[in-house]
Amino acid sequence: MRELTRIFRRYSRNFPTSGSPFYGALAERLADALEAGSELGGLFAPWADFDVAALMDDNTVLRFYGALHDLALSGDEPAFTESFPTRSRPVGDPPAAWVELQRVLVEHHDRLAAFMSHEPQTNEVRRSACLLGGFLTVAQETKQPLRVFEMGASAGLNQFWDRFHYDFGDGGAWGNPASPVRIRSDWRGAAAPFEAPLQVIERAACDRRPVRLADPLERRRLMAYLWPGQFERFDVIGPAIDAARTWGAEVEVADAPAWVAATAAPMPGAATVVYHSIFWHYMPPQSQAAARVAIEAHGAAATPDAPFAWLGMESDPTERYQTKLRLRLWPGGDERTLATVSGHGAWTEWRAALT
Numbered sequence: 072m073r074e075l076t077r078i079f080r081r082y083s084r085n086f087p088t089s090g091s092p093f094y095g096a097l098a099e100r101l102a103d104a105l106e107a108g109s110e111l112g113g114l115f116a117p118w119a120d121f122d123v124a125a126l127m128d129d130n131t132v133l134r135f136y137g138a139l140h141d142l143a144l145s146g147d148e149p150a151f152t153e154s155f156p157t158r159s160r161p162v163g164d165p166p167a168a169w170v171e172l173q174r175v176l177v178e179h180h181d182r183l184a185a186f187m188s189h190e191p192q193t194n195e196v197r198r199s200a201c202l203l204g205g206f207l208t209v210a211q212e213t214k215q216p217l218r219v220f221e222m223g224a225s226a227g228l229n230q231f232w233d234r235f236h237y238d239f240g241d242g243g244a245w246g247n248p249a250s251p252v253r254i255r256s257d258w259r260g261a262a263a264p265f266e267a268p269l270q271v272i273e274r275a276a277c278d279r280r281p282v283r284l285a286d287p288l289e290r291r292r293l294m295a296y297l298w299p300g301q302f303e304r305f306d307v308i309g310p311a312i313d314a315a316r317t318w319g320a321e322v323e324v325a326d327a328p329a330w331v332a333a334t335a336a337p338m339p340g341a342a343t344v345v346y347h348s349i350f351w352h353y354m355p356p357q358s359q360a361a362a363r364v365a366i367e368a369h370g371a372a373a374t375p376d377a378p379f380a381w382l383g384m385e386s387d388p389t390e391r392y393q394t395k396l397r398l399r400l401w402p403g404g405d406e407r408t409l410a411t412v413s414g415h416g417a418w419t420e421w422r423a424a425l426t
């Protein structure tokens with residue numbers, strides 16, 4: 072448990088600066104408890120042999136917090152729920168939460184352990200604000216309507232990126248002002264081609280394990296991975312879930328490389344766009360290679376009348392894990408970095424030169 076103690080100490084410093092002082096305060100108490108010999112109800116037994124790197128890779132701590140938040144959101148333990156942050160008390164009540172936590176760890180062991188057996192799975196709607204400039208670039212340069220195919224779509228909320236309204240502050244605005252999904256995100260640097268004529272004529276999405284929005288428990292699971300107190304994320308995901316259910320979100324159960332090979336070939340009269348956000352590194356290297364082969368084969372088949380684009384918003388390990396928006400557009404297919412963006416979609420720093 073020494074490794075886990077170190078990780079909780081690390082999180083106790085990181086959570087407050089990245090948006091959840093409440094989780095930070097609990098992390099400090101959890102580290103103290105581990106140091107004093109507690110096994111936290113045995114919930115971490117499946118990770119007992121993991122070193123620090125493996126614990127981080129497996130998102131062990133985020134699984135744990137997700138399980139706690141899910142219990143709080145369920146309302147099944149009212150005193151525990153009441154200790155969490157609210158809009159009128161954004162820091163929550165960590166001392167009360169700690170008292171409750173020690174009890175629920177034991178009384179709800181099986182339920183929490185079952186939740187933790189699932190890998191964390193979010194669907195961050197504000198990432199659409201970062202992807203938007205890429206779609207507009209394809210529309211402007213090809214002058215074609217778009218067919219859009221999302222790999223690793225989770226609940227599929229971002230497949231409706233063209234129906235949201237975006238407020239970019241000083242960077243302007245884009246989209247339907249009457250949209251139920253309203254996204255606030257900062258725009259820095261040069262302007263994107265916001266005036267490009269845009270029409271989406273086909274949309275599809277896949278995930279190896281889609282979040283089913285029709286299931287209330289899966290909807291709650293999606294919310295549970297948000298951090299309490301991050302109200303700007305809750306404000307977006309709730310309306311996006313409701314809208315996606317109205318608009319008929321569909322996410323196929325599929326492994327992305329095979330799916331993209333089978334579904335996303337270029338087609339005359341439209342620009343076909345394969346896109347993804349914070350997904351690529353979830354695939355093992357052989358799947359990444361297979362996806363690349365499929366995408367490049369579609370690119371090689373593209374013509375001026377049937378262009379093909381690959382748009383990715385991913386963290387770049389070669390650039391200190393900054394998140395980049397990159398585009399390849401065929402015929403041609405040269406890679407360009409369109410923007411540096413925030414991983415959760417809070418801002419986009421658009422590059423002036425597009426090549």
Ligand SMILES: C[S@@+](CC[C@H](N)C(=O)[O-])C[C@H]1O[C@@H](n2cnc3c(N)ncnc32)[C@H](O)[C@@H]1O
Nearest residue numbers: 193194195223225278279280326327348350353
């Ligand atoms: C971090 S989530 C990102 C979800 C969404 N793109 C977003 O930005 O909110 C990564 C998603 O990729 C999915 N995934 C990972 N490997 C996959 C694969 N080989 N095929 C399809 N989906 C995959 C996971 O199930 C998960 O839903």
